[in-house]
Amino acid sequence: MSLSRAAVLALGATSLVALLAPNFIERAAAQTADAAMNALATPENWPARAATVVADPAVERRVDALLAAMSIEQKVGQIIQADIASVTPDDVYRYHLGSVLNGGNSDPGGRYNAPAKDWLAAADAFYAASMKRHGKLPRIPVIWGSDAVHGHNNVVGATLFPHNIGLGAARNPDLIRRIGAATAIEMRVTGLDWTFAPTLAVVRDDRWGRTYEGFGETPEIATSYAAPLIEGLQGRIGDKDWLRGPHIVATAKHFLGDGGTSGGKDQGDAVMPEAQLRDLFSPPYLPALDAGVQSVMISFSSWNGVKMHGHQSLMTGVMKDRWNFDGFLVGDWNGHGQVAGCTATDCPQSVIAGLDMYMAPDSWKDLYRTTLAHARGGSLPMAQLDDAVRRILRVKVRAGLFEAGKPSSRPYGGRFELLGSKEHRALAREAVRESLVLLKNAGGLLPLKAGGHILVTGDGANNLTKQTGGWTLSWQGTGTKRSDFPNAQSIWEGIDAAVKAAGGTATLSADGRYSRKPDVAIVVFGEDPYAEFQGDRPDVGYDDTKNLALLRSLKAAGVPTVAVFLSGRAMWVNPFLNTSDAFVAAWLPGSEGGGVADILFGKADFRGKLPYSWPRSSDQTAVNVGDANYDPLFAYGFGLTFADKGDLAPLPEARASAAIADPGVLFTAGKPGSGRRLLLGAPGALSTNPGPQLIEARPADRTAQEDSVRLRWTGAGHAVATIAQETPADLTRQTNGDLALELEMKVNAAPSADVSLLMGCGANCAGGIPVRSLLTEAAKSDKWTRIAVPLRCFEKAGVDMARVETPLTLATAGSLDITLSSARIVSPSGPQLACK
Numbered sequence: 001m002s003l004s005r006a007a008v009l010a011l012g013a014t015s016l017v018a019l020l021a022p023n024f025i026e027r028a029a030a031q032t033a034d035a036a037m038n039a040l041a042t043p044e045n046w047p048a049r050a051a052t053v054v055a056d057p058a059v060e061r062r063v064d065a066l067l068a069a070m071s072i073e074q075k076v077g078q079i080i081q082a083d084i085a086s087v088t089p090d091d092v093y094r095y096h097l098g099s100v101l102n103g104g105n106s107d108p109g110g111r112y113n114a115p116a117k118d119w120l121a122a123a124d125a126f127y128a129a130s131m132k133r134h135g136k137l138p139r140i141p142v143i144w145g146s147d148a149v150h151g152h153n154n155v156v157g158a159t160l161f162p163h164n165i166g167l168g169a170a171r172n173p174d175l176i177r178r179i180g181a182a183t184a185i186e187m188r189v190t191g192l193d194w195t196f197a198p199t200l201a202v203v204r205d206d207r208w209g210r211t212y213e214g215f216g217e218t219p220e221i222a223t224s225y226a227a228p229l230i231e232g233l234q235g236r237i238g239d240k241d242w243l244r245g246p247h248i249v250a251t252a253k254h255f256l257g258d259g260g261t262s263g264g265k266d267q268g269d270a271v272m273p274e275a276q277l278r279d280l281f282s283p284p285y286l287p288a289l290d291a292g293v294q295s296v297m298i299s300f301s302s303w304n305g306v307k308m309h310g311h312q313s314l315m316t317g318v319m320k321d322r323w324n325f326d327g328f329l330v331g332d333w334n335g336h337g338q339v340a341g342c343t344a345t346d347c348p349q350s351v352i353a354g355l356d357m358y359m360a361p362d363s364w365k366d367l368y369r370t371t372l373a374h375a376r377g378g379s380l381p382m383a384q385l386d387d388a389v390r391r392i393l394r395v396k397v398r399a400g401l402f403e404a405g406k407p408s409s410r411p412y413g414g415r416f417e418l419l420g421s422k423e424h425r426a427l428a429r430e431a432v433r434e435s436l437v438l439l440k441n442a443g444g445l446l447p448l449k450a451g452g453h454i455l456v457t458g459d460g461a462n463n464l465t466k467q468t469g470g471w472t473l474s475w476q477g478t479g480t481k482r483s484d485f486p487n488a489q490s491i492w493e494g495i496d497a498a499v500k501a502a503g504g505t506a507t508l509s510a511d512g513r514y515s516r517k518p519d520v521a522i523v524v525f526g527e528d529p530y531a532e533f534q535g536d537r538p539d540v541g542y543d544d545t546k547n548l549a550l551l552r553s554l555k556a557a558g559v560p561t562v563a564v565f566l567s568g569r570a571m572w573v574n575p576f577l578n579t580s581d582a583f584v585a586a587w588l589p590g591s592e593g594g595g596v597a598d599i600l601f602g603k604a605d606f607r608g609k610l611p612y613s614w615p616r617s618s619d620q621t622a623v624n625v626g627d628a629n630y631d632p633l634f635a636y637g638f639g640l641t642f643a644d645k646g647d648l649a650p651l652p653e654a655r656a657s658a659a660i661a662d663p664g665v666l667f668t669a670g671k672p673g674s675g676r677r678l679l680l681g682a683p684g685a686l687s688t689n690p691g692p693q694l695i696e697a698r699p700a701d702r703t704a705q706e707d708s709v710r711l712r713w714t715g716a717g718h719a720v721a722t723i724a725q726e727t728p729a730d731l732t733r734q735t736n737g738d739l740a741l742e743l744e745m746k747v748n749a750a751p752s753a754d755v756s757l758l759m760g761c762g763a764n765c766a767g768g769i770p771v772r773s774l775l776t777e778a779a780k781s782d783k784w785t786r787i788a789v790p791l792r793c794f795e796k797a798g799v800d801m802a803r804v805e806t807p808l809t810l811a812t813a814g815s816l817d818i819t820l821s822s823a824r825i826v827s828p829s830g831p832q833l834a835c836k
């Protein structure tokens, strides 16, 4: 329910003005100053490209005939893709939807670890719905897209290959081709047709949360990988099994400039001249097109202030006209909604600019309605709609979908033994071996003798969640447990097997303690999983006092140490380099931890070379080979082998800038997150310490001393508790990504009057939801309650999510007594409130 009016009532218009002090507001406009650069591409300045997939007259005739027989409703449905969490097979039938996808958090039956057979059954159901007759209209099979970005990573039991950053270190196009082929087969087993891979991003700033999705910081690696990977996935143009049989449809993404945004900001703006955009980011697309990639995903980001989803001169001018791309352009997750003048449910502009398929996960129904109206009324020209439909049909015909039958009846459908098969896992293990980069090897500690006594420790040692990273069973890769990985080996398990086989002994120790002094200790640690903007960081310093203390205590005890570092980017780790004898950058290796043991014990030598320059300081976030004053700690292409002298002089340990706390943390450990304040009082008279008449705040304990705050409204008048930002927060990405405001609290005494939970965005700008009944319910128990409100609810209630000045406000005129232990903006870890 929209509560913007109630919100304003609860707070009072004047209070909003006061609450959102003037200095907060002024800063908002200051950012866009440099967007003046031209955002119109001149296609003639881009390399020309002849079409490789020579149009097949028979295919074109068939597409023409289909198009001529289609209704306008059918055409509109064809260009819309809905998410399986928000669409049923019956919807696909009724609205003629051309495609479905499963987003990172969407699974059959809503279970992140749904068994493979459920995926196949869902694929059959969507296919059958799409092929049900609508009178005389042609029947058009649905196509299902999924992010198989490091293997078929949404499905339990699939082989999980190293993320692209690790594959980039391998510098081995043939390996990449085989990985593509194995991934395609595993997708076919579950009945899926189409992967949203490969990512061909060239990543220039390692603060970006998607750094690990890119093969490297230069166009070089992605350009050498694009064709073999696409051929592995799709097969070769002209072969009988192109796009069918063991193969699927691939996607080159995200066009264009995704890895070049200012500050490494996800969904940000790549501000640069046209020549730089072209020369740095477009080269990998040419071999991808030559290899016949059938779809290209449009980037969430902008070029010089213009969103790619509305960028006619790049989508149509360059991709379709100059480069003769005859497949289709798919949007990214409601990305069209970010185009100026658009919303997620209304945006003919994108199709007019050249987009062919909207990715409209939850917005598809209203989008269908508005798009149909635009098509009928002419504000979406029929020629443009026909072109989009034609391209989608062309790919479906090429892929043989019209004849393929239901997914379970196609080649490989239901051959579940191929998920995580011996061959595929051996291939993934080979990829792990090739991806590891050795940065230090003092005194030639590596290779280790497997026959010795080996201590294995660090929180990454026996941790498949960490080892596999984001885009693994869930979007963020979090929340998984050992049993979700039946076909996998942790790094510890791999080491243990190798040591046992050689007659040695290995011990896993969580805290690094041991009873018998080891010959050597292997310490595995690194970043926790993340995806997209949730992985964006303020700098590239790796902070981890626990594992550093562990390394130091082992060193102090005279135990030689090997650090195995798991990460989605190159990071400043000087204290860890100083404290360990050998240091291995292992990236996000995936399901085959045994590949790490293979190298540590010398079954094969290191071959991996850095795909990203390694930073010399925590604020050296965008160091790239070719820079004018290029001065990394380890250069692009660096990587030791056993024979190299691997000693390293002690490095400075001072962190260049203090870590800035997670921007999603509004309140934790008894305090507001950094850059925020907790203010209390009557609307219009807020302060950190207002006196006890209306509302008071006192430190409280939950699991640690003063880790929470107790808030008591007396009921003597209107009062609010609010978290105010020092600078307004742009929460549009978080909103678009379905994040939620999650609170953990205990309700000590039920409210005596209505209570609103609000966000504020400047003068007369606020919205939220009523929470009285929820709090009353929670008061019945003395347990901690988790409340998650989708950010979309605030948006719907009128909050300008681009300018949130108070991300959390509780307001009531009655009495209320709660203890708040945390408030965060997160990918929700459980059920959420509905806001309609």
Ligand code: BGC
Residues within 6 Å of the ligand: 101, 102, 103, 104, 147, 196, 253, 300, 332, 333, 532
């Ligand atoms: C990501 C894409 C992905 C899509 C579908 C988006 O948020 O940017 O890379 O393919 O979601 O999950």
Ligand code: BGC
Residues within 6 Å of the ligand: 102, 103, 104, 105, 106, 333, 475, 532, 736, 737, 738
């Ligand atoms: C989906 C992802 C998608 C993201 C968009 C998530 O809820 O699960 O697939 O990429 O939203 O930012």
